[in-house]
Amino acid sequence: MAATIASLLKPWTPRLCPVRWSRYNPYYLEPEPRREAYAAPEAELTPEERELKTTRSIKAARANDNSSPYNDPIISKFINMMMQDGNKILAREIMTQTLEAIKRKQVEKYHSGPAAEREGIECNPYAIFHQAIENCRPVIGLTSVQKGGRSYQVPISLTDSRRRFLAMKWMITECRDNKHRRTHMYEKLSQELLAAFANEGNVIKRKHDFHKMAEANRAYAHFRWW
Amino acid sequence: MGAGLNTCLPASVKGSRVKYLLLQICVSSRVQVNKAARGPEKFSIEYIRKHAEEFEVGKRRLANMMGEDPETFTQQDVDRSIEYLFPSGLFEKKARPVMKHPELIFPKQTAAQWDKDGRPFHFLFYTGTPSFYSIMHDTFGKVLAIEKHQDQMRSKGALPQDSKQISLGGSRWLLKEELEEVLVENISDQDYSRFLQLMDKLLSLPFCALEEEFVQRFRKQLEIQSTKQEIPDVHCDENGRSYSQAQGRRKTATASVTLRDCGSGRVAVNGKDCLLYFPILQDREQIMFPLHFAGMLGRFDVQAHVEGGGRSAQAGALRLAIARALLSFVSTPAEVETIRQAGLLTADPRIKERQKPGQAGARKKYTWKKR
Numbered sequence: 001m002a003a004t005i006a007s008l009l010k011p012w013t014p015r016l017c018p019v020r021w022s023r024y025n026p027y028y029l030e031p032e033p034r035r036e037a038y039a040a041p042e043a044e045l046t047p048e049e050r051e052l053k054t055t056r057s058i059k060a061a062r063a064n065d066n067s068s069p070y071n072d073p074i075i076s077k078f079i080n081m082m083m084q085d086g087n088k089i090l091a092r093e094i095m096t097q098t099l100e101a102i103k104r105k106q107v108e109k110y111h112s113g114p115a116a117e118r119e120g121i122e123c124n125p126y127a128i129f130h131q132a133i134e135n136c137r138p139v140i141g142l143t144s145v146q147k148g149g150r151s152y153q154v155p156i157s158l159t160d161s162r163r164r165f166l167a168m169k170w171m172i173t174e175c176r177d178n179k180h181r182r183t184h185m186y187e188k189l190s191q192e193l194l195a196a197f198a199n200e201g202n203v204i205k206r207k208h209d210f211h212k213m214a215e216a217n218r219a220y221a222h223f224r225w226w
Numbered sequence: 227m228g229a230g231l232n233t234c235l236p237a238s239v240k241g242s243r244v245k246y247l248l249l250q251i252c253v254s255s256r257v258q259v260n261k262a263a264r265g266p267e268k269f270s271i272e273y274i275r276k277h278a279e280e281f282e283v284g285k286r287r288l289a290n291m292m293g294e295d296p297e298t299f300t301q302q303d304v305d306r307s308i309e310y311l312f313p314s315g316l317f318e319k320k321a322r323p324v325m326k327h328p329e330l331i332f333p334k335q336t337a338a339q340w341d342k343d344g345r346p347f348h349f350l351f352y353t354g355t356p357s358f359y360s361i362m363h364d365t366f367g368k369v370l371a372i373e374k375h376q377d378q379m380r381s382k383g384a385l386p387q388d389s390k391q392i393s394l395g396g397s398r399w400l401l402k403e404e405l406e407e408v409l410v411e412n413i414s415d416q417d418y419s420r421f422l423q424l425m426d427k428l429l430s431l432p433f434c435a436l437e438e439e440f441v442q443r444f445r446k447q448l449e450i451q452s453t454k455q456e457i458p459d460v461h462c463d464e465n466g467r468s469y470s471q472a473q474g475r476r477k478t479a480t481a482s483v484t485l486r487d488c489g490s491g492r493v494a495v496n497g498k499d500c501l502l503y504f505p506i507l508q509d510r511e512q513i514m515f516p517l518h519f520a521g522m523l524g525r526f527d528v529q530a531h532v533e534g535g536g537r538s539a540q541a542g543a544l545r546l547a548i549a550r551a552l553l554s555f556v557s558t559p560a561e562v563e564t565i566r567q568a569g570l571l572t573a574d575p576r577i578k579e580r581q582k583p584g585q586a587g588a589r590k591k592y593t594w595k596k597r
C-alpha cells in the first residue's frame with residue numbers, strides 16, 4: 001500500500017505546460033461527478049486516499065458528465081464513438097431515438113404476446129443496451145508479433161477498456177455498412193442491439209469469428225513474451 | 227608608475243659646493259589581485275547576529291514612526307511602510323529599497339568545516355557534500371536497525387500482520403531545490419533520485435513507523451485545497467431576498483451570475499429563458515449540474531449574463547459561475563469539499579490548440595512525399 005501511495009505522490013516539479021499534451025499537469029486527479037460516491041464515505045477510501053484527495057487539485061468535470069441519474073458513462077462513450085465531425089447533437093439524437101425505438105418494440109411485444117411470457121420480456125432500453133454490449137465483448141484478441149522477418153497473429157488477453165471499445169466499434173461499423181440506404185441509423189441500431197441482446201445477429205457472429213481466429217492461431221501463443 | 231628614478235639635479239652653481247638634490251619618485255610594485263578566486267563573500271555568524279538585532283530594533287522604530295503597535299508589526303507592514311517612505315520608480319523589484327531579516331537577505335552559509343590545523347570536523351568532508359551523504363548514511367543505518375528489529379520480532383514470533391504505517395496522504399517529499407536549501411549544499415538530480423529511492427526503501431519496511439519523526443523531517447505538509455476556495459459574500463436586496471454573485475469563464479466565454487434565494491428554479495440568461503437560449507439538452511444539463519449536485523434545484527432563481535465563446539463554452543462558463551455562487555449558500559466545509567471533488571470548481575484550462583509552423587493545423591500535417 002505504501003508503495004502505491006508513494007508512486008502517486010512522486011514529486012512533480014511544475015514546468016511550463018507543453019503545447020501538444022494535456023493542459024492539466026499530471027498532479028491533477030479525475031473528478032467524481034456522481035452524488036452516490038460521496039454518500040457512503042467509508043466504502044472504498046482509506047484515510048490516506050481521502051487525505052490525498054483533499055490536498056490535490058481536481059480536474060474540471062467534462063461536459064458529458066453530470067450528477068443526473070439518467071447520465072450513463074457507457075452511453076456517453078457510445079455517443080462519442082458514433083459522433084462524426086464533432087456533431088454531438090446528431091449523435092445524441094440518434095441515441096435517444098434508438099432507445100425509444102427499442103422501448104417501443106419491447107412494449108409492443110409485451111402487450112401482444114401471451115401473459116405467461118411477460119415476465120421474461122425486458123422493457124428497460126438501458127438494460128438491453130448494456131446487456132447487448134456485454135454480449136458483444138470478445139474474450140481474447142489477436143496482435144501482430146514480428147519474429148524472424150515474418151509477422152504472426154498471436155492471441156493475447158484484452159483489457160476491459162479494449163473489449164468495450166471493440167464491442168462498440170463493431171456495433172457501429174455493422175450498422176453503418178450493412179444497412180439499406182433507406183433505413184435510418186436508429187432503426188438499424190435498435191434491430192442490432194435487440195439481436196445482440198438475444199445473442200444473435202451479425203455483431204455476435206463477428207465476435208465468434210474473432211474467437212475462432214484466435215483459437216486457430218493458438219500455436220503461436222508462446223510468441224507472447226509479456 | 228614606473229621604476230624608481232634617482233635623478234641628480236645640479237644645484238645652483240653659485241657656491242663652490244654642489245648640492246645634489248636626489249629626487250626619488252615613489253615606487254609601487256604592481257600586485258595582481260584575483261578577486262574572483264576568493265569566492266562569494268562570506269558573512270560570519272556574529273555579523274549576521276548583529277544585523278539581526280539591528281533589524282529588530284529598526285523594526286520597532288519604524289512601527290513607532292508609522293504610529294502602529296511595535297508588538298504586532300508584521301513583515302507585510304514593514305514592506306508597506308518602506309514602500310511609503312521610500313517610493314521608488316525602478317522597474318527591477320530587487321533593486322528597490324528593502325528591509326528584511328538578514329537571514330532572508332544574506333545567503334545561507336555553512337559553518338567552518340575544518341579546525342585550525344586544517345583537519346575537517348565531519349568524517350564525510352572529502353565527499354564534497356557532507357550533509358547530504360551524512361543523511362544517506364543515517365537513513366541506511368536506520369534501515370539496518372529496522373531490519374534487525376524485524377528479525378528479533380520474527381524470532382520471538384511476535385510479528386504483527388498489520389503494523390502501523392506512516393500516513394503519507396497529506397504530505398509530499400521535499401523538492402530538490404527545497405532539499406538543497408535545507409542542506410545548504412548543491413546536489414545533482416541523480417543524488418536526489420537516490421535519496422528518494424532510499425526513503426522509499428525505508429518506507430517499504432513493515433516497522434518503518436519507528437522512524438516516523440525522521441521521515442517527516444523530509445516531507446512537506448500539503449494544504450487542504452478546499453480552504454483556498456474564495457466563497458462570495460451573501461447580500462440582501464430590497465425585497466429581503468439574499469443573493470450572491472459570481473463569475474465564470476470557459477474558452478472565450480465569460481458569464482456573470484446572480485443567484486437569488488427563495489426562488490422557484492427559474493433561469494434567465496441574457497434576458498431570455500434558458501429553454502429558449504439553450505435549446506440543446508446537454509447545455510441545460512450542465513447548468514443544472516451544480517444545483518442538482520448540491521440538492522438545491524428548485525430553491526434559487528438564476529439571473530445570468532453571458533457573452534463570447536460558443537454554445538458549449540457559454541454553458542460551461544455558466545456552470546462554473548453557478549457553482550461558485552452556490553458556495554455561499556452551502557452550509558459545511560465538507561460540502562464545499564465534495565463540490566470541489568466533483569470537478570465543479572475548477573476552471574477548465576483547455577483551449578483551442580495553436581497551429582504550428584510547417585503544418586496545416588494543430589495536428590494535421592501537409593502531404594508527406596517520399597521524394
